[in-house]
Amino acid sequence: MENQAIVDLIDKTAESRAGDGDGMWYCELIVCLAALAKGEFASLVYNKAITGMDPETDRDGRKRVWELLREAALKVTPVTTNWRVFKALVPIIQVMDPLDVPDAGGFHTFTLGxxxxxxxxxxxxxxxxxxxxxxxxxxxxxxxxxxxxxxxxxxxxxxDDEKIFNFLQTETLLILAMISQNEYQMTATHVLAYVRNGGTKGGVRLLIKFAEEVAEAIGQKIVGFPGLDELLGTV
Incomplete structure (x- = not known):
């Protein structure tokens, strides 16, 4: 039953976001599942993301999926302070074609001047x-x-590196990860950052709703964001 509920959720999300073209739907879904300790379903999301991408003619598209997922893990992990999203990449690695790994290696260099x-x-x-x-x-x-x-x-x-995700996309992933872990008090800072930098209040509500829907699909319940209206009233 749980597997079918996840499959239905993946299909529904992919269909509703088919026109986006930015790959955020599968990053958002995997971030939520991982935060809810259900990262083992990430491979199902990945397989859906590459559906229709022919290995011979759309290798770049398949590589792009992995780029986005890896970047999502890099963005989320330092803030949520756990490795669930990185761990969710493991079942993907087990099913993906090694040729779908980008040739460039790491995307970031770490220096401090x-x-x-x-x-x-x-x-x-x-x-x-x-x-x-x-x-x-x-x-x-x-x-x-x-x-x-x-x-x-x-x-x-x-x-600060926005080659793959811009500021709002990064904050989107952080909000979803933290709200899925019931860290709504810590999420407040990122909600404010999201709105102050061009995100809409309606967009915040949709993110909270999406996290709740993902939790419900796997038989869990999160507290959402008590006091969200009051917080949004300050910006």
Missing amino acids: DAEKKKGEAWLARAYGEERATREIAVTNKYAPDYGDYLRMVIASIF
């Missing part, structure tokens, strides 16, 4: 607001400067 520190600080200000970003930077510089440097390096190398 003045430029990277400034990038990290600018991204924090964009996401959290100037006042909070300044406060957090000051606290980490005083009490855990090595962590502060690590944080800015990760932000500059992964989050």
Whole structure:
């Protein structure tokens, strides 16, 4: 029953998002499933994502699917502080054609100089607001400067890099991952970042609804976002 419910959910999501063309639907679905500790179903989502992509004539399209999924894991893991999304890639690796792995290797380089520190600080200000970003930077510089440097390096190398996902797409994945883990209080920061940077309040509600639908399909229930209307009323 659970497997069939997942298959139905995958089919429904793929059909409703068929015109998007950006690959976000399967990234969003796998992020939710992984956050709900059901990452073993990721291979079903992957197989649906590459349906119709001929290995001989659309190898680039198949490689793009893997690029997006790998990037989703890279974006989500540092914020959710667990490895569920990365673990969800394992069942995909077990079924995918090795030729569908991009030739370029890693997408990111990790360095920490003045430029990277400034990038990290600018991204924090964009996401959290100037006042909070300044406060957090000051606290980490005083009490855990090595962590502060690590944080800015990760932000500059992964989050500030928008070659694959732009800011709103990244925040979309973070919101879905955290709300699926019932971390709605921590999600608030990302909801505000989403709206302040061009996302709509209606879009936030759709994300919460989608996470709830995924949970329901596998027989789970998440708390959603109590106080969402009040939070959205502040922006």
